Amino acid sequence: MTDARATAPDDGLAARRAALHLIGQATGSQRLLSESIAAGALERLSPPDRARAQRLATQALRQLPRADRALKPFLAKQPPLAVRNALRLGAVEIMEGAAPHGVVNAMVQIIGHGKRTQSYKGLVNAVLRRLGDQDPQAWAKLPVPKLPNWLRGPMVAAWGRDAVAAMEAVQAEAPPLDLTAKGDPAALAERLGAELLPTGSLRLREAGQVSALPGFETGDWWVQDAAAAVAARVLDAQPGERVLDLCAAPGGKTMQIAAAGAEVTALDLSEARLGRLRENLDRTGLSARIVQGDALEFDEGGFDAILLDAPCSATGTIRRHPDLPHAKDGAEFGALIELQAEMIDHALGLLAPGGRLVFCTCSLLPDEGEVQVEEALARHPGLVNDRAALARPGIAEDWIGPEGLRLRPDFWADRGGMDGFFIACLRRPQTA
The missing domain is CATH 3.40.50.150 (Vaccinia Virus protein VP39)
Structure with a gap:
């Protein structure tokens, strides 16, 4: 995909590219957002785009399990991680109230600019458009995202399943x-x-x-x-x-x-x-x-x-x-x-x-x-x-x-x- 740090017109693409870069670093390279940002991932963005990129990446990562559940009915098999992350980010934006048309166009344009991802433009377009036709209440009905097993196991042993489930419910919401x-x-x-x-x-x-x-x-x-x-x-x-x-x-x-x-x-x-x-x-x-x-x-x-x-x-x-x-x-x-x-x-x-x-x-x-x-x-x-x-x-x-x-x-x-x-x-x- 294109360099997430490159400048772009104020059309939402720059912030979304940067957000996808941060998400990809976390899910593909096991790199914390703070580490990616310290390495300059957002340095070429305007202050508003930097803030938006961080907000988009953080919310997408918070809701990743929900996004995967929402996307599953529309995917016969999993696409490459870069495409999957674009679908995840698009799903979170759409299901949390963003205008589907703008999100779809942005994600298709971003995927289309990547040499390794451009062949998935049609898939991204079709899946996100179908997701935009879903009942908005369906998102809230999806299960609260759970912690990964490597962490959930020790926490359940320490505090019990009910307490851990209560913590997960709080962690699923953006904090004040x-x-x-x-x-x-x-x-x-x-x-x-x-x-x-x-x-x-x-x-x-x-x-x-x-x-x-x-x-x-x-x-x-x-x-x-x-x-x-x-x-x-x-x-x-x-x-x-x-x-x-x-x-x-x-x-x-x-x-x-x-x-x-x-x-x-x-x-x-x-x-x-x-x-x-x-x-x-x-x-x-x-x-x-x-x-x-x-x-x-x-x-x-x-x-x-x-x-x-x-x-x-x-x-x-x-x-x-x-x-x-x-x-x-x-x-x-x-x-x-x-x-x-x-x-x-x-x-x-x-x-x-x-x-x-x-x-x-x-x-x-x-x-x-x-x-x-x-x-x-x-x-x-x-x-x-x-x-x-x-x-x-x-x-x-x-x-x-x-x-x-x-x-x-x-x-x-x-x-x-x-x-x-x-x-x-x-x-x-x-x-x-």
Whole structure:
């Protein structure tokens, strides 16, 4: 197919080509959307087309199982992946309300420009036109997309079939936009017309262009999922405390800690991601000491508190990143679990006596949460699991288990859900 990054007239083709490129990278090359975008997949598009391409790709990947079910009656056999993805994207657009004529013409034109796909123009035209004649209600009647077996199996074992089905129902819907306020969240919620969530985050159902929202330029808030924001609230940084934010970029938690008045050191391995953190700090007028480096090699100690949002499977973020189940297969989980244990041990050694470590992962797998805490307590005699620190405003009692706080996508389902997270607060003893 043609280069997804090539410029095109403002007729919707450029955004759709780019979306198909992103979908193809996820389904064919097992590459996350963020990786493709960082590699420049959208760099030649106008800002509106970039936003549209991401939106189209994300929604298509979120609804891929439904699209395949809708297309199945019209396909005697599966076409090549590039053609199949064009049909999938077209199906999602049509069945979610886009004008069939425009979608069909666009997909036929895109397929016709590819040397390896041009012979499928007739198929794409016929299938999408027949799909456009279907009852629009048929889409809603299709089963909720399920997680792939490599992930669904462990999750069912951990949480049960009903809970996993509830999570899948939330993940099938486009999530709202959550914000963290630099100042008074209630005042900002009123200003933006946002819902003030019980934990203190703000939620917008229809946000539009983020940078156009009131308060963006003046740094009054930043985008951060409500579940992710809980970790820094559990840390409860105090003015003047020395706090280390390990794996800090892109900086949501760093900004929370800085806004609390603490002296925060933000460390991350990726210089590119730290660039985003610097931009966020500049926009919000907050300050932090920034260090680029490997968390396991950082040897400065004596911190009052450390926040470790450890590298993980990111399975808790599928509602926002539906490419993950298609781009990953779980093969790297074992190495990530080993790394998390190493990072916990190293972080504990950087704390002052009596200091606290908030360990968290955006994972739905107990091996990356509850089990890590169990094993850390066994490795470190005297280490205290401070469950009382987890009782923050808006946190339901039954979300707190013996090992820590478990947040899941199906919590607040009527509000739009939340990302999956595990959070624990571990305190180093006052004496060795």
